[in-house]
Amino acid sequence: AQTVTQSQPEMSVQEAETVTLSCTYDTSESDYYLFWYKQPPSRQMILVIRQEAYKQQNATENRFSVNFQKAAKSFSLKISDSQLGDAAMYFCARRVGTGEYGNKLVFGAGTILRVKS
Amino acid sequence: DAGVTQSPTHLIKTRGQHVTLRCSPISGHKSVSWYQQVLGQGPQFIFQYYEKEERGRGNFPDRFSARQFPNYSSELNVNALLLGDSALYLCASSLDRGQLYGYTFGSGTRLTVV
Numbered sequence: 037a038q039t040v041t042q043s044q045p046e047m048s049v050q051e052a053e054t055v056t057l058s059c060t061y062d063t064s065e066s067d068y069y070l071f072w073y074k075q076p077p078s079r080q081m082i083l084v085i086r087q088e089a090y091k092q093q094n095a096t097e098n099r100f101s102v103n104f105q106k107a108a109k110s111f112s113l114k115i116s117d118s119q120l121g122d123a124a125m126y127f128c129a130r131r132v133g134t135g136e137y138g139n140k141l142v143f144g145a146g147t148i149l150r151v152k153s
Numbered sequence: 154d155a156g157v158t159q160s161p162t163h164l165i166k167t168r169g170q171h172v173t174l175r176c177s178p179i180s181g182h183k184s185v186s187w188y189q190q191v192l193g194q195g196p197q198f199i200f201q202y203y204e205k206e207e208r209g210r211g212n213f214p215d216r217f218s219a220r221q222f223p224n225y226s227s228e229l230n231v232n233a234l235l236l237g238d239s240a241l242y243l244c245a246s247s248l249d250r251g252q253l254y255g256y257t258f259g260s261g262t263r264l265t266v267v
Contacts, residue, residue, distance in 0.1 A: 040195075071255065073258075078260060079241060079260050079261045079263075080258055080259065080260040080261070081196070081243065081245075081258035082258075083255050083256075083257070086255055127195050127196075129195075134201060134208060134209025134210075137203075137208055138184075138201040138203060138208025138209035139201065139208075139209070140186065140198040140201060140209050140211070141186075141188075141196070141198065141245075141256065142198070143195030143196050143197075144195050145194055145195050146193075146194070146195050
């Protein structure tokens with residue numbers, strides 16, 4: 037199966053506080069890549085953070101960090117010190133081989149993040 | 154460096170018509186992928202091209218086709234448009250096939266079929 041599940045359609049956070057977005061996925065592979073993308077109203081998908089499954093250390097990019105639980109197939113995104121500019125749709129994605137030496141991203145349904153001032 | 158460029162940004166077509174969407178990858182990127190994003194959903198993979206060869210095809214009908222040119226730009230063609238083809242079409246480029254480097258997305262083409 038190639039399912040990526042985001043169980044939170046919408047989340048809200050107060051400015052300067054911390055929020056966690058959830059993501060679970062299916063895979064039978066031992067090595068794979070996971071991504072969080074942000075899509076603001078401008079529509080462009082922006083890479084937030086990337087995690088390689090064989091690395092046990094959780095990825096961190098400034099205020100963004102992940103909690104990668106490989107056995108549980110869970111990949112949550114934590115946003116610290118939330119800012120108004122963080123408001124967007126957030127997508128969790130997993131890279132999957134296409135069998136022709138190619139790759140594709142399988143996305144979850146997304147979580148709308150609202151930031152309150 | 155310019156990012157991934159897609160044209161046009163918006164267009165409206167009538168059912169049964171044909172449409173061509175264009176994508177210019179980041180300079181030096183050899184892979185272009187196409188995704189369809191229906192309103193309120195995550196993007197769905199349509200095609201990947203690398204070095205001008207098709208490397209992957211998603212679960213889309215034969216009305217959808219694509220190609221990659223020698224300069225690595227790409228076109229997505231959709232024939233016999235249906236109302237359900239209305240969506241945001243995203244192009245993503247990568248330095249390789251995507252196995253080591255991430256994907257950079259364009260801002261998409263919003264297609265409305267009436």
